[in-house]
Every structure is written in C-alpha cells, then in structure tokens.
Amino acid sequence: MICLTCSTSFLESASWQKLFLIKTPEVICEKCKVKFERVKTQKDNNNDWIGSIYEDALDSVQSIYSYNEWMKQVYQQYKFQLDVELAKVFIPDFQQLLRIQELIVPIPLHPDMLLVRTFSQVEQLLCVANVPFTEVLRKTVNGSQIGKSKKERMSTELFFSVTSDVQNKKIVLVDDLYTTGTTLHHAAFVLKKAGAQKVTAMTLIRA
Amino acid sequence: MDYIQNFLSGRIWLKEQTPFPLSEINNYIQKGFITPHKGIQKNHSSISIKNPSYQCRRCGCKELTAFNCARCKGPCLYCRHCIRMGRVSSCSELITWTGPVIISNTEHIFNWSGNLTSLQEKASKELLNSVYLNQSHLLHAVCGAGKTELLFQSVLVLLERGQRVCVATPRTDVVLELAPRFQQVFPQTIIHALYGGSPEHANYAQLIIATTHQLYRFEAAFDVVFVDEADAFPYTIDKSLQFAVYKAKKTDAVVHTITATPSDELLQQAVNISVISERFHGYPLPVPRFVGLYNYKKHMHKGKLSPKLERWTQQCLKKIQPFLIFFPTIDLMERALPLFQQLHENIQAVHAEDSERKEKVLNLREMKVCGLLTTTILERGITIPNVQVAVVGADETIFTSSALIQIGGRVGRSIDFPDGDLVFFHHGISFAMDKAKATIIRHNDTRGRK
Structure with a gap:
C-alpha cells in the first residue's frame, strides 16, 4: 500500500478480519498513524455557555483527536486543499457510529460554500465509513468562524434552520472541529427548540 | 494586459487561483488571448475506447482519485500527485496564454571574470556547440569539477538571442545555491528562482532557475532547458518530473543534462x-x-557503537576535523545519535524534514558543531572544507553507486584541503560499492593519462 499522508509504500499486516472484509484495509503507514493524538479526557465544554440561552442545548460532546501539529497538517490538506481521499484515514473512528440507534446529523455547509469546496468535509467522513445519516439542518448564513475571536464566535446570530421533523428524536450531531463549540451549541439549540429529546455530539477534532 | 501577459506567458495555471480578477481573465478568453483547458483530460494514447484512461493536464499523472463532487453533481476525478499546487479536478480549468508573444530582451550584461581550466574550457565549448546545433548534450563532470561555470557561456548566447532559458534541478538546495550565482553573472537579467514556497513573481523572467517540480506549472515555455543533477532523487524515479521537463519546453527545444553520475538511461x-x-x-x-563493520545494527540496538566507528569518530574529534556520517535510515540515525553524543555533545543529526537543515549544515561549515549524522539528503550540493566522511551500512540498497560517488564527492572539494578520509563501513561489500570505487579510480586514471 501507498500511505495516503506520506506517500511512501508500506507493508500492511495481514489478518483474518481484513481477509473477510470485516476490517477495512489500512490507508496510512504505522509511522503516520502514531502521530495522531487521541483525546484522553473529554474536556468539560459547557462552562462557557452557562447562563446563556444555549446552556442546556447540548447534552454532551465526544471528540476523537486533539489538534496537534500533525492533525493540523492533515486536516488542512483535507479541508482546504480538498484532498477528499483523506477521509478514509478516519474510517475506523466513524464506524463506531454504526452501532448506535440515534439519528445521525452532520453539520452542513452553506450551499454556496459547498460549490466552492466541491464536497462536504463532514458528510464525506460519514460516507466513506458507510454510516447512514439524515440531513436535518440547513445553514442559513454563509460565514466562516475562522479569524473570529472567542467572544465574537459565541455571540453570533443563529445560523441554522431545521428542515424536517425531529419531534422526540434522539440526535447525534457530527462535526469536524470543536473549537469554542458555537456551531454545535447553535445547532443543538434549534434542534431542541424543534422538539428533539436529546442532542449529543461527536467531533473528529478537539482544538 | 501587460501584467497578465507577463505572468501567464509559458505558464499553465489553475483558473481559480490566478492573482487576477476573474472578469479580466474571462474577457481575454473571449478574445482568444487566454485558452482554458480541462484539468483532467482523456488520455489519447489509451488503448481501450470503452474505458478511456484519464490524465492530469498539469503533471501528467494517470492515477487519479474519484469522488462524488457537489459541483459536477456526480463523479469527478482529481489528481493527488500535484495537489499541493492547488487541486486539479475534472471540474477545474487550467489556463494558458495564447495571445501576443513577449519580445524578449536581447541585451544582457555578462559579469563574469573567472577562469576555466583547460578541461572546463573544452567542455564549455562543446556544450556551446551543441546549443548552436540544437542537440541535447550530457555534461558528465566529477563532483567538484566546477559544473555551473560551464553553463554561463551557453546561457549568455541563448539570452542574447532573446530566448527563454530554464535551469532545472530536482533539489531545492541546488536552486538556492544557483540562483544568486546566476544573478551575479547576469546582473541586469530578470531571473526567477522557483521552488516550493518561493515568493510569487508577477513579472516576466527570461531565465528561470527552478526545481523540476515547479515545471508542472509551465507549458511550451522554454527554448532550452538545462537539468542540473539530473540523476538526483526523485527525478530519476518520478516519471512525472521528466514529463514536467518535456512539457515545459517548446516542442523543438532540447534538454541538456549535467551530472557527476549519469545513469545508463541518460x-x-x-x-x-x-x-x-x-x-x-x-x-x-x-x-x-572499505571497512567491515559487521552487525553494526545489532550493536546500535544494544546501545553500543562498534569500536571501529567509535575510533574513527574519536580521530576526527582529536584532529578537530568536521565530519559527516551517512546512515541508511532516519530510524537508525536517531538511534545512533545519543551514542555519538556520549563521545562529544556537539554532534547533531539532520534529515530531509528537519526544519533546521540549512542552519545545521552552516554550523558544521563554521565548526560550531563537530560533526553531523545524516541521511542521503546531504549527498550532494554541499561543500565543507576539510570534511571527513563515513558511510555506515554502505551495503544497504539505498546507497546506490551514484549515491556513494556523490557522498564521496563531499570530500576534498576545497583547494586548501584537497584530500580527506572516505570510509565505507559495511556488513559485506555490495556491487554498488565496488562500482562506485571502480568509477572513482577510473576517473583518476583518465586524469593521470592526460
């Protein structure tokens, strides 16, 4: 195999699980793999939101990786250089969602942004892992969070609307990056308002 | 119009990434001054008509990646090979300049007063002759022969003809070394040095010094291309870099190559x-x-240096001679580093992705560090007076005969220290080691016979 991140060829270990296609084949080499750093203890994320209208919107957040230099580099190539193939690196991480009963809802891109990027970086992660998801949210404001301060981010207008019925549903939101949590709290807020019973979230990276 | 013409002449650029307003670009497309091309094209030489194969227009790569594209509303192909220059996909366009041709300057100041040895003089004339005949020329000169100087005369003739010239090399280090030298010799000529991360230039350069990678972004631009260090990694292995060189030149232009270790193909x-x-x-x-250093890997894994290697290093330290020790892998090198640092704390290691690579080499030259452990990355392009060189595991496959010759070429380059120690520590003599030694001896014999 040729490693997706460093382009060197590597030998893949053989296993019965891979032979019977239970486990997906490796796409990156061992050396690149160990450079990713898992989040060990999930940070308490609600503190910043206590006292605001979003306080109880999001029930919990689970993040998989920390945003170290290596992750920054890989994610940059995926999201901004549009290297769609890199989604495959994270297949095993998202396959854990196959076992859950809740409704899986990815955070959407604004339609204009989608045309620029040519793919939705969150949906792609789910697609390659064969995780079924439902499009419930629509992004109404085309703006990026990049370059804004924490205060600016946390006080922006709501930028999602709910497009289908979520009455009494249990929902898992999926996003790529958790920085201040504005995106997820906003999304959770509109979902709860539309009647969702429980809203938790999973993000690939915790900054 | 001038600035777009200056920038785009000879280049092939992603339309989405041009530094100019889209409206102006579109305006020129209508006039026919700019021609858009599909980023991914059908391969004409494809055998099967039913299943056509596709190719990246910029780098020629045929191994494309498919995905479900929101812009194409369906399947779309993109090229991962040259993605760092901006992604080329089925739904992206590359543009080239097809408007009026730039009239190049024919007056250039030539500011060079160095002397060529009789052998250099002869080779320089032969190269110039090939330039006149428009035939490709291979300049095979040993390490430290003074290859760059040989190009000046030919480059001058070409520039004075108003032609556009490129000196390409696989190594960024070489670009950084060559560019200032050329600029000094041709002080009035606009010269661009292009490499990954180099500053963008808006004007038109008649002489371009670039890494072979950067030539992906040129098409039918040059009247002559010189490829320096034509056998260096990755040029020989990566066919797309050779494609880049041939795409960057005009159809009837020739490619001259310069190297100390030509491959049979060259x-x-x-x-x-x-x-x-x-x-x-x-x-x-x-x-x-050749010095046997059996089971050196075992020794290092046990946390010990082989006595012979230790003695060699001690010798250099005692005589205060700078030294380079080449390792076959980064892994082994990093394992060995603490062992060497026990001998002297001022020994460092350097590899390709090391951000302080330039400084570390400079420190060695200025004797701020005693010695460097390195991989093949330092096999060419560096000159350190009085350097002593050892190769650990010279029998490993990464040390090809040309790599070994290049490594040996680091020794005795300066006129003040024309000799030095060159040891190949090995675990059994390889064919490449024999070939390297035989080639070096043959060069020395030819020289003696003259």
Missing part, C-alpha cells in the same frame, strides 16, 4: 557528451576505503 539519451574527470583544483578524487 547516457543513451544524450546526443553529445563531454566528460571532465578532473576536479577544478587538479587533485585526484578521494578513493573510498
């Missing part, structure tokens, strides 16, 4: 060949010594 391709077997200072090339 020797076959060349129409004319010049050989310089002597270094500019006239002293013979250092001949490698």
Whole structure:
C-alpha cells in the first residue's frame, strides 16, 4: 500500500478480519498513524455557555483527536486543499457510529460554500465509513468562524434552520472541529427548540 | 494586459487561483488571448475506447482519485500527485496564454571574470556547440569539477538571442545555491528562482532557475532547458518530473543534462557528451576505503557503537576535523545519535524534514558543531572544507553507486584541503560499492593519462 499522508509504500499486516472484509484495509503507514493524538479526557465544554440561552442545548460532546501539529497538517490538506481521499484515514473512528440507534446529523455547509469546496468535509467522513445519516439542518448564513475571536464566535446570530421533523428524536450531531463549540451549541439549540429529546455530539477534532 | 501577459506567458495555471480578477481573465478568453483547458483530460494514447484512461493536464499523472463532487453533481476525478499546487479536478480549468508573444530582451550584461581550466574550457565549448546545433548534450563532470561555470557561456548566447532559458534541478538546495550565482553573472537579467514556497513573481523572467517540480506549472515555455543533477532523487524515479521537463519546453527545444553520475538511461539519451574527470583544483578524487563493520545494527540496538566507528569518530574529534556520517535510515540515525553524543555533545543529526537543515549544515561549515549524522539528503550540493566522511551500512540498497560517488564527492572539494578520509563501513561489500570505487579510480586514471 501507498500511505495516503506520506506517500511512501508500506507493508500492511495481514489478518483474518481484513481477509473477510470485516476490517477495512489500512490507508496510512504505522509511522503516520502514531502521530495522531487521541483525546484522553473529554474536556468539560459547557462552562462557557452557562447562563446563556444555549446552556442546556447540548447534552454532551465526544471528540476523537486533539489538534496537534500533525492533525493540523492533515486536516488542512483535507479541508482546504480538498484532498477528499483523506477521509478514509478516519474510517475506523466513524464506524463506531454504526452501532448506535440515534439519528445521525452532520453539520452542513452553506450551499454556496459547498460549490466552492466541491464536497462536504463532514458528510464525506460519514460516507466513506458507510454510516447512514439524515440531513436535518440547513445553514442559513454563509460565514466562516475562522479569524473570529472567542467572544465574537459565541455571540453570533443563529445560523441554522431545521428542515424536517425531529419531534422526540434522539440526535447525534457530527462535526469536524470543536473549537469554542458555537456551531454545535447553535445547532443543538434549534434542534431542541424543534422538539428533539436529546442532542449529543461527536467531533473528529478537539482544538 | 501587460501584467497578465507577463505572468501567464509559458505558464499553465489553475483558473481559480490566478492573482487576477476573474472578469479580466474571462474577457481575454473571449478574445482568444487566454485558452482554458480541462484539468483532467482523456488520455489519447489509451488503448481501450470503452474505458478511456484519464490524465492530469498539469503533471501528467494517470492515477487519479474519484469522488462524488457537489459541483459536477456526480463523479469527478482529481489528481493527488500535484495537489499541493492547488487541486486539479475534472471540474477545474487550467489556463494558458495564447495571445501576443513577449519580445524578449536581447541585451544582457555578462559579469563574469573567472577562469576555466583547460578541461572546463573544452567542455564549455562543446556544450556551446551543441546549443548552436540544437542537440541535447550530457555534461558528465566529477563532483567538484566546477559544473555551473560551464553553463554561463551557453546561457549568455541563448539570452542574447532573446530566448527563454530554464535551469532545472530536482533539489531545492541546488536552486538556492544557483540562483544568486546566476544573478551575479547576469546582473541586469530578470531571473526567477522557483521552488516550493518561493515568493510569487508577477513579472516576466527570461531565465528561470527552478526545481523540476515547479515545471508542472509551465507549458511550451522554454527554448532550452538545462537539468542540473539530473540523476538526483526523485527525478530519476518520478516519471512525472521528466514529463514536467518535456512539457515545459517548446516542442523543438532540447534538454541538456549535467551530472557527476549519469545513469545508463541518460547516457543513451544524450546526443553529445563531454566528460571532465578532473576536479577544478587538479587533485585526484578521494578513493573510498572499505571497512567491515559487521552487525553494526545489532550493536546500535544494544546501545553500543562498534569500536571501529567509535575510533574513527574519536580521530576526527582529536584532529578537530568536521565530519559527516551517512546512515541508511532516519530510524537508525536517531538511534545512533545519543551514542555519538556520549563521545562529544556537539554532534547533531539532520534529515530531509528537519526544519533546521540549512542552519545545521552552516554550523558544521563554521565548526560550531563537530560533526553531523545524516541521511542521503546531504549527498550532494554541499561543500565543507576539510570534511571527513563515513558511510555506515554502505551495503544497504539505498546507497546506490551514484549515491556513494556523490557522498564521496563531499570530500576534498576545497583547494586548501584537497584530500580527506572516505570510509565505507559495511556488513559485506555490495556491487554498488565496488562500482562506485571502480568509477572513482577510473576517473583518476583518465586524469593521470592526460
């Protein structure tokens, strides 16, 4: 195999699980793999939101990786250089969602942004892992969070609307990056308002 | 119009990434001054009509990646090979300049007063002759023969004809070294140095010094291309870099190559060949010594240096000579580093992705560090006076005969220290080691016979 991140060829270990296609084949080499750093203890994320209208919107957040230099580099190539193939690196991480009963809802891109990027970086992660998801949210404001301060981010207008019925549903939101949590709290807020019973979230990276 | 013409002439650029307003670009497309091309094209030489194969227009790569594209509303192909220059996909367009041709400057100041040795002089004339005949030329000159100087005369003739010239090389280090030298010799000529992360230039350069990678972004631009260090990694292995060079030149332009260690393929391709077997200072090339260093890997894994290697290092430290020790892998090198640092704390290691690579080499030159452990990354392009060189595991496959010759070429380059120690520590003598030694001896013999 040729490693997706460093382009060197590597030998893949053989296993019965891979032979019977239970486990997906490796796409990156061992050396690149160990450079990713898992989040060990999930940070308490609600503190910043206590006292605001979003306080109880999001029930919990689970993040998989920390945003170290290596992750920054890989994610940059995926999201901004549009290297769609890199989604495959994270297949095993998202396959854990196959076992859950809740409704899986990815955070959407604004339609204009989608045309620029040519793919939705969150949906792609789910697609390659064969995780079924439902499009419930629509992004109404085309703006990026990049370059804004924490205060600016946390006080922006709501930028999602709910497009289908979520009455009494249990929902898992999926996003790529958790920085201040504005995106997820906003999304959770509109979902709860539309009647969702429980809203938790999973993000690939915790900054 | 001038600035777009200046920038785009000879280049092939992603339409989405041009530094100019889209409206102006579109305006020129209507006039026919700019031609858009599909980023991914059907491969004309494809055998099967039913299943056509596709190719990246910019780098020629045929291994494309498919995905479900929101812009194409369906399947779309993109090229991962040259993605760092901005992604080329089925739904992206590349643009080239097809408007009026730039009239190049024919007056250039030539500011060079150095002397060529008689051998250099001869090779320089032979190269110039090939330039006149428009035949490809291979300049085969040993490490330290003074290859760059040989190009000046030919480049001058080409520039004065108003032609556009490119000096390409696989290594960024070489670009950084060559560009200031050329700028000094041609002080009035606009010269661009292009490499990954180099500053963007808006004007038109008649002489371009670039890494072969950067030539992906040129098409039918050059009247002549010189490829320096034509056998260096990854140029020989990566076919797309050779494609880049041939795409960047005009159809009837020729490619001249310059190297100390030509591959058989290069020797076959060349129409004319010049050989310089002597270094500019006239002293013979250092001949490698073979020293058995059996089970060196085991020793290092146990946290010990082989006594012979330790003695060699101690010798250098005692005589205060800078030294380079080459390792086959980064892994082994990093394992060995603390062992060497027990001998002297001022020994460092350097590899390709090391951000402080330039400084570390400079420190060695200024004797701020005693010695460097390195991988093949430092096999060419560096000159350190009085450097002593050892190769650990010279029998490993990564040390090809040309790599070993290049490594040996680091020794005795300066006229003040024309000799030095060159040791190949090995776990059994390889064919490449024998070939390297034989080639070096042959060069020295040719030189003696003259």
